[in-house]
Every structure is written in C-alpha cells, then in structure tokens.
Amino acid sequence: MPSLLSLLLGSVLALTPGQLLERHAPVVVLHPLERSAPTNVEGFLADAQLVAGGYDVRACAARDGLAALQCYDDADEPAPPVVYGAAFRGSGGRVALQYWLFHAFDLWSPLVPQSADYWKAHEGDWEAVTVLLDGTGKPVEVGTSRHCGGARRAWPQVEKRGARPIVYAALGSHALYFRPGRYLQAERCWPVHARLIFEAYKVPIADHVGRGKALAPRVVPVTRTRPAWMSFAGTFGEPQYLHFPNATFASGAGPKGPAFHDLWRRPFAVPRAWPPG
Secondary structure, three states: OOOHHHHHHHHHHOOOHHHHHHHOOOEEEOOOOOOOOOOOHHHHHHOEEEEOOEEEEOOOOHHHHHHHHHHHHHHOOOOOOEEEEEEEEOHHHOEEEEEEEEEEEEEEOOOOOOOOOOEEEEEEEEEEEEEEEOOOOOEEEEEEEEOOEEEEEEHHHOOEEOOEEEEEEOOOOOOEEOOOEEEEOOHHHOOHHHHHHHHHHOOOOEEEEOOOOEEOOEEEEOOOOOOHHHHOOOEEOOOOEEEEOOEEEEOOOOOEOHHHOHHHHOOOHHHHHOOEO
16 A cells, blocks of 8 residues: 555646646735735736837836836736746756746835935846755755845745745845845945945945735746747836936846746756855
8 A cells, every 4th residue: 555655745746837836836925115016917018118129118217216106006007916937847857946026116225115315226027936846846945036146945944835935025126035134135236336336325235025915926827938928038127227316327227038037048057056045
C-alpha cells in the first residue's frame, strides 16, 4: 500500500502548470498609504497612446509627481487585482513559477508621507515574484524583485497563507520585501549624481514597507507572445522623472514588459543569484 507521503507527492507532480500557478500565487500586502494597487494591463493601454516607441497615458504626466496622483487614480478604472503568471520547467523536473505585477503609476519618495520635494516617478511599473520548486514539486525558495535586482528567501522562512507566499510592496516604488520595515536601497541602483544630491540634502534613499491591505490577485497565464502586449518591445509608460527641491529632470526610460527582462530569459539563474533578504 502506498504511503501517505507518496500519495501526496504524486498529487503534486500531477498538477498542471496552471494549477501550480494557482496553488502558489502570492498574496501582496500594500503599504497603508499606497494608492496604486496591481492592476490589469488592458485598462492601462486603453488610456494610453503610442509615442516614440512606448505607451503614454494621454491625460496624465509623470513629471507632475504628487500632483499627478489624482489623474492616474482617475485614469486607472477600478478593477480586481491581477497577477500575470508563467511556469518554466528546468532540469531534474524543477519548476520556476513567475508572477508579474503591473502598477499604472510609480511614485516613490524617501519620506512618509510622500514628499513634494523629493520623489521619483514613472508610468507603468513591473515587479515580480518567483517561486522555485524542486523535482518533487516542493517549494524551496522565493525571489522578489526590487529596483535593479532582488532578494531571495528559503521557503520555510517565508510568511505564507496556506501554500501562497506573502510579500510586501513598498510605498510608491512597489519593490517587494518579505517583511514590513524601512529598507535602504542599493546604491548601485542609482546614478552617481542622484546619490550625491541625496547625500547633500542628508536624505536617505529608503523604501517604506507597511502592513496595509492584503490582496490575493487573480492569476492570468501569459506566454512570450500572448496576450499580444507580451510581445511589445517598447516601454509601458513615458520616461522617468526625478525631483529635488527646485529641480526636475528626466532620469531614464519607462519599463519594458516581462518577456524583455533577464528574469524571464533566465528564470532559475537570476533569482538564485539574488542575495538572501
């Protein structure tokens, strides 16, 4: 007679990629002051026009910073939160489950409440959670994206709701962490001139992560080419802007879609290379 363990193992191995994505979909906890929840891409595109190789929300401008929040609130029609999921199979039966979260507007500030003097803003924001499974279908590690990299944590040390990892989105930036708190961002994620200005003003470059509303987004499966916007090689939003007292300047292009990130191309190697966090 087969043991209970072998029966359970067999049931997990029999799950389809779609069922695995549903089983381990992340629970996302927002900061209490967060106004931009993860949303569907289709609503964003309906309010945008294609300009210079990227999408740009017609009525709103990221350059306006805090003053633009209401405009993006109005443009982003209320919709149930979604997460875009893809499953990748590796050697030895390993599986990488990727979950991509899209926010219509990113408005980061090093201060809480968000400051009108110091902020970074851009349209469109992609963040990702990766759940790595071993050859038996058992979760072993979770990776979360943040700024120009990410962090990973062993499955037993991850806060969970059943089989679903719980992650925390930083206020405004939506960088993903495993616990609430205040986190200094990696210096390599910022250009030298910006770091020097923050240092001159004695303002730490920090993310603020709190325990606000918890969301269980619906999983929407995606592939490299489906839905059609997955193959769009341009940017999801106008250029990014950085603001200090009495100065606002462009600071890089808007974000590209999931399939154009290194994480998509190397779903196992990238999260395994991230530091523990």
